Amino acid sequence: MSFEERNTVSGILISVISWGIMITVLARNAATGLYDGPDGPMLWARSVLWLILICIGIGIAMTILFTICYAIVTGDKRPTMLRDERDDLIGLRGIQVTLIVISIGIVAAIAALAYGLPILVALNMILAACALGDLAGMVTKLVLYRRGF
Amino acid sequence: MAKARIENNIRRLRFDADEMTQKELADKVGVTRQTLLAIENGKYFPTLELAFRIARAFGVGLDDVFTFHED
Numbered sequence: 001m002s003f004e005e006r007n008t009v010s011g012i013l014i015s016v017i018s019w020g021i022m023i024t025v026l027a028r029n030a031a032t033g034l035y036d037g038p039d040g041p042m043l044w045a046r047s048v049l050w051l052i053l054i055c056i057g058i059g060i061a062m063t064i065l066f067t068i069c070y071a072i073v074t075g076d077k078r079p080t081m082l083r084d085e086r087d088d089l090i091g092l093r094g095i096q097v098t099l100i101v102i103s104i105g106i107v108a109a110i111a112a113l114a115y116g117l118p119i120l121v122a123l124n125m126i127l128a129a130c131a132l133g134d135l136a137g138m139v140t141k142l143v144l145y146r147r148g149f
Numbered sequence: 150m151a152k153a154r155i156e157n158n159i160r161r162l163r164f165d166a167d168e169m170t171q172k173e174l175a176d177k178v179g180v181t182r183q184t185l186l187a188i189e190n191g192k193y194f195p196t197l198e199l200a201f202r203i204a205r206a207f208g209v210g211l212d213d214v215f216t217f218h219e220d
Binding site: 001002003005080082084085086087145147148149 | 179180181182183184187190192193195196199
C-alpha cells in the first residue's frame, strides 16, 4: 500500500469519525431546542465552527496515530512518503467527485429555501453535502487505487 | 478517431536488466512500486516525462519501451 493510498484509508476512517461526532452533537443540540428561535442559525453556526476546530484536532491526532500503528504492524521503520503523478491524478478525480456532491447539496439547499423550508434545513443540507462529498471523494480515490488507474 | 492501444515491454526490459525488481525501477524513476505495477499491467499510462525516465533507466529509446497500436 502506497503512502497516499494509506492516507486515503485513514482519511475515510477519520472522516467517518469526525462527521459522526459533528452530526451527533448537532442532532443532540437540535433535540434540546437550542437552535429554535430567531438566534437559531447563529447558534448553529457557532456550534459548527467549534466542531470544525475539534474535528481538525481529532484528524491530526488520528493521522499521527494511524501512521505509527501502520509502521508497527508492517515493521517498516522508514515508511516512504513518496507522492507521484498517479497519486496527483487520483487526488484530482477525488476532488472532482467531492465538488460534484457538494454542488448538488448547495443547489438542493437553495431549492429548499425557494420552497419555503427553514434556513436551518438548508444549512444542514449543505453540511450533509460536505460530509457526503468528503466521503465520496475519498471512496472514489480508494476505488481507483484498488482497481487501477 | 480510431481506437488506440498502448503496450509496454517493461517486464521484458526488467528481465533483461539482470531481473531488476519493480521496486528498484520505481526508485530509479521516482514513483511508487504501485504506480509502476499499474503501468506494467497497462492500467495506467504515464506522462511523457515519466515514460522518458523509464526508457532512460533501461538505456533504450521510448519506442523500445512503449508501442502504439491503432486498431
